[in-house]
Amino acid sequence: MTEQDAEKDALIEAARKLFAGPIAFLKSAPTLQFLPADDVPEVAFAGRSNVGKSSLLNALTNRNSLARTSNTPGRTQELNFFDVGDPLQMRLVDMPGYGFAKAPKDIVRKWREAGVRMEDERDASTPRTLEGLSIVVTGSLVDFSRDQAKEAILARGGKAASSVSKKTDFVVVGDSPGSKYDKAVQLGVPVLDEDGFRVLLSDGPDEAREVAQTGE
Numbered sequence: 001m002t003e004q005d006a007e008k009d010a011l012i013e014a015a016r017k018l019f020a021g022p023i024a025f026l027k028s029a030p031t032l033q034f035l036p037a038d039d040v041p042e043v044a045f046a047g048r049s050n051v052g053k054s055s056l057l058n059a060l061t062n063r064n065s066l067a068r069t070s071n072t073p074g075r076t077q078e079l080n081f082f083d084v085g086d087p088l089q090m091r092l093v094d095m096p097g098y099g100f101a102k103a104p105k106d107i108v109r110k111w112r113e114a115g116v117r118m119e120d121e122r123d124a125s126t127p128r129t130l131e132g133l134s135i136v137v138t139g140s141l142v143d144f145s146r147d148q149a150k151e152a153i154l155a156r157g158g159k160a161a162s163s164v165s166k167k168t169d170f171v172v173v174g175d176s177p178g179s180k181y182d183k184a185v186q187l188g189v190p191v192l193d194e195d196g197f198r199v200l201l202s203d204g205p206d207e208a209r210e211v212a213q214t215g216e
């Protein structure tokens with residue numbers, strides 16, 4: 001074994017011991033004024049909601065329920081601090097996720113206003129101009145795959161529905177649309193072509209209604 005290998009093994013063994021030893025929940029900080037003193041190194045788990053940050057923290061420390069996990073995005077809502085080692089060596093910090101979470105939009109905004117920056121805030125910062133709207137995409141679009149169209153709708157807070165009803169707000173129609181188009185016309189649901197869809201995404205529903213075709 002080389003000297004480097006030996007050093008590496010010693011580090012791995014020290015880490016194993018550290019994470020097998022005492023680890024305790026310290027506190028949840030809802031705002032910056034509740035952060036613990038900055039006295040030891042901290043490793044924070046940041047990332048999109050529901051990707052498994054809390055689960056990773058549990059796996060790393062070989063404990064089942066140190067950090068609370070859940071199937072529902074937005075489980076972790078505050079900064080949760082865990083003291084590692086006795087005497088204290090470092091802290092692990094479980095952070096709220098960002099992205100499509102149910103609750104954390106406001107929470108992420110609160111942290112952002114407090115000066116905390118998370119990487120890749122793309123989704124959290126897309127304005128939710130389609131909040132509460134149900135949109136059906138049918139037929140093939142030129143510049144969007146079905147998934148891309150759906151993602152663009154979801155990112156703005158809209159719902160990508162699969163069938164047309166009176167409650168549908170817009171039907172986006174590409175080539176060879178089929179019966180969903182007929183149904184939209186029949187029910188008087190505003191129909192958008194691909195350009196109209198772009199208006200919906202960039203300018204919102206009011207502008208899109210101006211360029212939509214409405215049947216009957």
Ligand SMILES: Nc1nc2c(ncn2[C@@H]2O[C@H](COP(=O)(O)OP(=O)(O)OP(=O)(O)O)[C@@H](O)[C@H]2O)c(=O)[nH]1
Binds near residue numbers: 056076095098101
């Ligand atoms: N298949 C699979 N599922 C995982 C893995 N890690 C976590 N999960 C599951 O993913 C879901 C979310 O896990 P969490 O650890 O709560 O995710 P989080 O990133 O802390 O979520 P937020 O606190 O909402 O930001 C749970 O249902 C976990 O069981 C993994 O490695 N593989």
Ligand SMILES: [Mg+2]
Binds near residue numbers: 055068069094095096
């Ligand atoms: Mg979590």
